[in-house]
Amino acid sequence: MIGEAAKLLARSRFAIAFTGAGISAESGVPTFRGFNGLWKMHRPEELATPEAFRKDPHLVWSFYKWRMDLIRKARPNRAHYALAELERMGILKAVITQNVDDLHREAGSRNVVELHGNIFRVRCTSCSYRENLKESGRLDEFLKERDLPKCPRCGSLLRPDVVWFGEPLPRKSLEEAFRLAERADLVLVIGTSGVVYPAAYVPQIVKETGGKVIEINPEESGITPIADVFIRGKAGEVMGELLELVRGLANE
Ligand code: NAD
Numbered sequence: 001m002i003g004e005a006a007k008l009l010a011r012s013r014f015a016i017a018f019t020g021a022g023i024s025a026e027s028g029v030p031t032f033r034g035f036n037g038l039w040k041m042h043r044p045e046e047l048a049t050p051e052a053f054r055k056d057p058h059l060v061w062s063f064y065k066w067r068m069d070l071i072r073k074a075r076p077n078r079a080h081y082a083l084a085e086l087e088r089m090g091i092l093k094a095v096i097t098q099n100v101d102d103l104h105r106e107a108g109s110r111n112v113v114e115l116h117g118n119i120f121r122v123r124c125t126s127c128s129y130r131e132n133l134k135e136s137g138r139l140d141e142f143l144k145e146r147d148l149p150k151c152p153r154c155g156s157l158l159r160p161d162v163v164w165f166g167e168p169l170p171r172k173s174l175e176e177a178f179r180l181a182e183r184a185d186l187v188l189v190i191g192t193s194g195v196v197y198p199a200a201y202v203p204q205i206v207k208e209t210g211g212k213v214i215e216i217n218p219e220e221s222g223i224t225p226i227a228d229v230f231i232r233g234k235a236g237e238v239m240g241e242l243l244e245l246v247r248g249l250a251n252e
């Protein structure tokens with residue numbers, strides 16, 4: 001299975017990766033399902049919505065600050081590094097991610113398309129103000145503040161710059177993702193349940209335009225029925241091995 005995947009990758013002309021929360025699980029960032037019971041009595045699906053934010057911005061902000069703090073301490077794992085290395089080798093052309101954790105870029109991936117935003121960015125609920133707290137160096141101060149965060153430009157409430165359930169995806173990122181999927185002759189699908197649309201169209205577009213679908217997941221997902229190769233396992237372990245095999249083939 002993994003040998004077949006390595007051959008397909010080594011032979012591909014335009015490979016892309018499509019990742020979900022599972023790729024960051026070994027970095028200590030729980031998938032949404034992994035959150036159950038971890039965070040008070042609320043399900044993340046009930047907190048990551050515009051309705052929840054309108055009803056109780058304090059609750060939603062404390063959830064997001066808790067996640068920001070957890071994610072800032074997380075480091076990329078072998079799967080993130082392997083994707084960055086495949087890009088440097090010229091094999092992988094882009095990573096399309098549903099994650100908000102920034103770990104692909106931390107690992108060195110350059111062409112990253114974020115479909116669901118970024119946990120370190122905030123934006124104003126009224127004007128066009130946006131800030132990346134990691135880049136502006138204000139993250140520590142932001143996490144310590146107990147009052148609700150306000151826009152420095154207009155004074156309105158700030159919100160996390162992530163896509164909540166029921167909200168549209170950022171148009172430019174989605175268009176870029178679909179363009180890449182149409183060009184791709186192979187997609188590596190890693191750690192996603194493949195049930196969140198429109199993101200889950202990405203592997204389907206690759207398949208429909210004649211490309212190969214390689215999936216890595218400890219469990220079957222919504223993508224498994226269209227996978228040409230399904231590798232059951234954890235992202236870090238499988239990607240470490242896959243990278244070695246591809247390197248071997250590239251040197252032949
Ligand atoms: P998801 O829909 O991407 O599902 C997680 C998948 O990862 C499952 O199929 C599971 O079998 C698989 N998985 C678990 N451990 C794995 C491992 N070690 N290696 C490979 N695969 C593994 O994600 P979700 O948790 O249902 O969340 C839905 C959305 O919530 C995401 O698309 C994202 O926008 C957001 N989210 C982001 C993060 C993050 O940025 N790290 C974390 C949680 C949720």
Ligand code: ZN
Nearest residue numbers: 124127151154
């Ligand atoms: Zn504002």
